[in-house]
Amino acid sequence: MIRVASYNMRKAIGTDRRRNPERILEVLREIDADVIALQEADRRFGARAAVITPHLLDEHSDWKAIAFGVRNGSMGWHGNALLVRKSSTVLECQTIHLPALEPRGAVSADLKVGDVTLRAIGMHLDLSGLWRRKQAAAVLSHVEGCTRPCETVMMGDLNEWTRAAGCLRDFARDFAFADTGPSFHARRPVGRLDRIMVSPGLKIVDCGVHMTAAARKASDHLPIWADLSPA
Template sequence: MSVKLKVLSYNIHKGIGGVDRRYDLDRIVQTIQHYDPDIVALQEVDDGVPRSRLHRQVDLLAEQLALPHTAFQLNVKLRTGGYGNAILSKHVLHDASDLDLTVKPKKRRQALLVRTTIHCEGHQRTVVIANTHLGLAGFERAIQLRRLVGCDYLQHVQSSTPLILAGDFNDVWGGLGKRHLEPQGFQPAFGALRTFPAVMPLRPLDRIYFRGEMALEHGFAGHTELARQASDHLPVVAEFRLPIPGTESS
């Protein structure tokens, strides 16, 4: 027996349109709803910031998307509120952990690490998810990615356990994964898909990588008309099939 798992990663730019600079979280909601993901990794999620009407965006998104299980990580504190990474899921999340990826004197960066358990016919499968937003400088991103894959949280994940790394890698030239992730057994869910700027994508900044007992069925960037307006990034989506231990294969 196996189950499908659809993962979406999206830098939502605080819900502010990349072209019209207008705050409209409903556009983000509709963009995500179009793909009906099981797990969503978000970057640049506002929490109590005046520019986004003091909204706690993770809660609003979770409610409107019917993704009730959430984890939020504050990366950047502002005079009022701040913004960071979030994971929303149809499945229960547990063991959430913050990993500091800051390379001084650069901006504070982190990875949000969680586990989820998928149940099927009395059996279950653990999946580990890491959501991050890497830095703007090339040397900074390399350090951060090495720190991420070498952290204790991920080092204790068995090689057979499905493990997904997603986020805004700011990978301008598209070579980070080949240098730092693929040698560690990770596979890309798609090639260098251009996701930024959303209205006319030129750079492949957003990524999903995976390893463990899971099969990739499809990986793509979302190019709907609304996605081109809702943020300055396009969402990326990966569809997987996971075998469930203890069940007969089918």
């Protein structure tokens, strides 16, 4: 069994409006997931450098950031990053270009975590419902086009408020959703904007929203998590 998590870290700006990457790592250590999808992991302007520096990860965590070939100091791709245990093996990784009016993307990696091989995809979809559906179609097309047979977990901030409509309906045709619960806003969560979805070969053993005092302060989203095993 492995634990996965998804977290819109809001560039490490907490509900107190202070930027504090160390708080994000504190929350991630509480969850202790094997694979983590981060959204808004880079600064928005300028060099788009990673908010959590390589030094912080190396010295104060059990994770490494998957390198997607971006050379501007970014942790991932358009703010999307994947963290995995330092003991894990990255078999393959790539970026996914998403249709949008402003730059957006998703990230994908085939991983060996202990005895489990799986494909992890992290994404942050548009505020517009029309663009969300186009982006969902791009992600699903990427999955269908992968040549390596691999069970898949997809995670991220989908920005979809309606449970059975829009991009959620598109994803639900081939993927099961973890019933994690509301994760936005961190102080008073009412929206299920953050989602974890798995292919038929994976079983959701347990799942939830991480609602500690640290998580309520570190970002405007709460992290979500799920424990998975082969079906």
